[in-house]
Amino acid sequence: KAGVTQTPRYLIKTRGQQVTLSCSPISGHRSVSWYQQTPGQGLQFLFEYFSETQRNKGNFPGRFSGRQFSNSRSEMNVSTLELGDSALYLCASSPGLGGGGTEAFFGQGTRLTVV
Amino acid sequence: GENVEQHPSTLSVQEGDSAVIKCTYSDSASNYFPWYKQELGKRPQLIIDIRSNVGEKKDQRIAVTLNKTAKHFSLHITETQPEDSAVYFCAASNDYKLSFGAGTTVTVRA
Numbered sequence: 001k002a003g004v005t006q007t008p009r010y011l012i013k014t015r016g017q018q019v020t021l022s023c024s025p026i027s028g029h030r031s032v033s034w035y036q037q038t039p040g041q042g043l044q045f046l047f048e049y050f051s052e053t054q055r056n057k058g059n060f061p062g063r064f065s066g067r068q069f070s071n072s073r074s075e076m077n078v079s080t081l082e083l084g085d086s087a088l089y090l091c092a093s094s095p096g097l098g099g100g101g102t103e104a105f106f107g108q109g110t111r112l113t114v115v
Numbered sequence: 116g117e118n119v120e121q122h123p124s125t126l127s128v129q130e131g132d133s134a135v136i137k138c139t140y141s142d143s144a145s146n147y148f149p150w151y152k153q154e155l156g157k158r159p160q161l162i163i164d165i166r167s168n169v170g171e172k173k174d175q176r177i178a179v180t181l182n183k184t185a186k187h188f189s190l191h192i193t194e195t196q197p198e199d200s201a202v203y204f205c206a207a208s209n210d211y212k213l214s215f216g217a218g219t220t221v222t223v224r225a
Binding site for chain 2: 106
């Protein structure tokens with residue numbers, strides 16, 4: 001069973017640009033959550049998508065957006081990049097909303113560097 | 116919404132000693148409590164979980180306890196080894212949202 005796949009693994013962008021990250025969940029999983037992780041920081045929740053609808057949202061500005069497709073793959077977009085957006089972005093997939101009382105599986109993450 | 120607090124933020128233990136990480140949650144509807152371990156440069160991975168109808172669960176050197184009345188749960192690692200050095204995250208789920216604690220960086224000294 002394939003795990004959670006995030007692409008690309010590494011990105012370098014210039015301040016002011018926009019970026020799109022992709023997450024392919026485990027087959028059969030309908031929930032995809034996104035997290036931002038900076039050095040020494042925990043997992044800052046961005047949003048969760050379930051059945052193509054955003055169900056939960058964290059406290060991030062509107063520059064951070066996402067979507068989910070009918071095959072459960074999800075994309076996250078950050079517009080007008082700032083230096084402070086440099087971080088590891090992790091996605092996690094699970095069968096149900098909010099984990100559904102089961103294990104959430106994380107991808108390896110996309111390391112975004114804004115210069 | 117759910118608020119999960121985790122303590123301590125850092126923990127240094129001598130190899131062979133025990134380590135304890137404590138978490139509290141606010142939503143009484145939370146019914147699933149997983150613990151994740153993130154080694155340096157790797158993704159977080161589930162190491163143990165507990166449901167609200169269970170008070171304690173063990174898996175070799177790790178154990179988790181849950182006190183629903185006090186709304187707190189703890190991770191216990193016995194006979195710590197160098198490979199236990201990592202960041203540990205507790206989490207609580209109420210079926211529609213999974214909330215994580217801020218993490219505990221555990222360092223096992225040889």
